[in-house]
Amino acid sequence: MSDRINEKIQNYRTAPFDARFPNTNQTRNCYQNYLDFHRCNKALSAKQQDPAPCEWYRRVYTSLCPMGWVQRWDEQLEEGSFAGRI
Amino acid sequence: MAHPSQLGFQDAASPVMEELLHFHDHTLMIVFLISTLVLYIIMAMVTTKLTNKFILDSQEIEIIWTLLPALILILIALPSLRILYLMDEVNDPHLTVKALGHQWYWSYEYTDYNNFGFDSYMVPTQDLTPGQFRLLDVDHRMVIPTESPVRVLITADDVLHSWAVPSLGIKMDAVPGRLNQTAFIVSRPGIYYGQCSEICGANHSFMPIVVEAIPLKHFENWSTLMLENS
Numbered sequence: 001m002s003d004r005i006n007e008k009i010q011n012y013r014t015a016p017f018d019a020r021f022p023n024t025n026q027t028r029n030c031y032q033n034y035l036d037f038h039r040c041n042k043a044l045s046a047k048q049q050d051p052a053p054c055e056w057y058r059r060v061y062t063s064l065c066p067m068g069w070v071q072r073w074d075e076q077l078e079e080g081s082f083a084g085r086i
Numbered sequence: 087m088a089h090p091s092q093l094g095f096q097d098a099a100s101p102v103m104e105e106l107l108h109f110h111d112h113t114l115m116i117v118f119l120i121s122t123l124v125l126y127i128i129m130a131m132v133t134t135k136l137t138n139k140f141i142l143d144s145q146e147i148e149i150i151w152t153l154l155p156a157l158i159l160i161l162i163a164l165p166s167l168r169i170l171y172l173m174d175e176v177n178d179p180h181l182t183v184k185a186l187g188h189q190w191y192w193s194y195e196y197t198d199y200n201n202f203g204f205d206s207y208m209v210p211t212q213d214l215t216p217g218q219f220r221l222l223d224v225d226h227r228m229v230i231p232t233e234s235p236v237r238v239l240i241t242a243d244d245v246l247h248s249w250a251v252p253s254l255g256i257k258m259d260a261v262p263g264r265l266n267q268t269a270f271i272v273s274r275p276g277i278y279y280g281q282c283s284e285i286c287g288a289n290h291s292f293m294p295i296v297v298e299a300i301p302l303k304h305f306e307n308w309s310t311l312m313l314e315n316s
Contacts, residue, residue: 062198
């Protein structure tokens with residue numbers, strides 16, 4: 001399974017269509033992938049596993065989210081003031 | 087771009103805009119035919135000396151002038167719905183670009199591979215070089231490869247703006263805190279102009295949008311160049 005994920009990551013062009021967010025408003029798509037990246041990292045690091053599969057979420061949120069939003073959220077994470085549950 | 091004394095739409099640069107253009111031609115023709123008929127009937131009624139004081143009803147004509155409009159409306163609705171669903175098709179984009187509206191300029195981000203972005207300010211009138219368009223040209227255009235499905239995510243940094251490019255058939259509001267998605271394919275290389283379409287303050291009329299579509303190979307050269315320079 002990790003081979004499939006690695007292949008998907010290697011052939012990454014841009015964020016693909018996500019059926020969970022089929023409509024015009026993609027705000028949640030960006031935010032969900034950001035959350036999922038950090039949750040994936042946290043979960044896999046806790047189990048002492050390789051966090052390489054989490055790279056997919058990072059590529060997707062980097063494609064979708066404005067750089068300013070990502071910067072703001074990263075700063076909030078560092079300060080501990082990020083509102084999302086990770 | 088728009089031309090002086092222009093009557094119709096700008097030339098379509100995307101398949102969706104072509105469909106919209108043809109639909110508009112079809113519907114406008116129906117509207118002209120109905121208006122001409124009604125105008126003729128009015129003229130005829132107004133200019134005749136004949137009178138009739140004894141008609142009470144007529145089933146036949148009532149049926150005709152109920153069914154015919156219903157048929158005409160169906161003839162308009164079917165192509166309209168076809169295009170509506172066409173615009174809503176699931177697409178598999180090759181590229182994602184973000185357009186952020188600020189007071190009073192747009193900025194574009196290309197972050198699929200690197201964190202690359204730039205601002206796009208209108209060229210002030212006194213700084214125009216010969217051949218540039220007043221109030222339309224910008225210092226850095228949004229560059230796009232032709233014939234590739236492109237996803238544009240539009241948002242704003244401060245107040246409401248709206249990202250519009252008429253020749254691509256696109257208009258999408260830029261709302262702070264919200265990411266609005268639209269997609270298009272540019273059929274031919276060229277430069278396509280649009281203007282901010284939501285009132286956003288003093289310089290709302292002075293933050294145009296310019297999309298430059300070039301073949302994929304040249305697009306790759308452009309993005310490599312821009313990355314090296316930034």
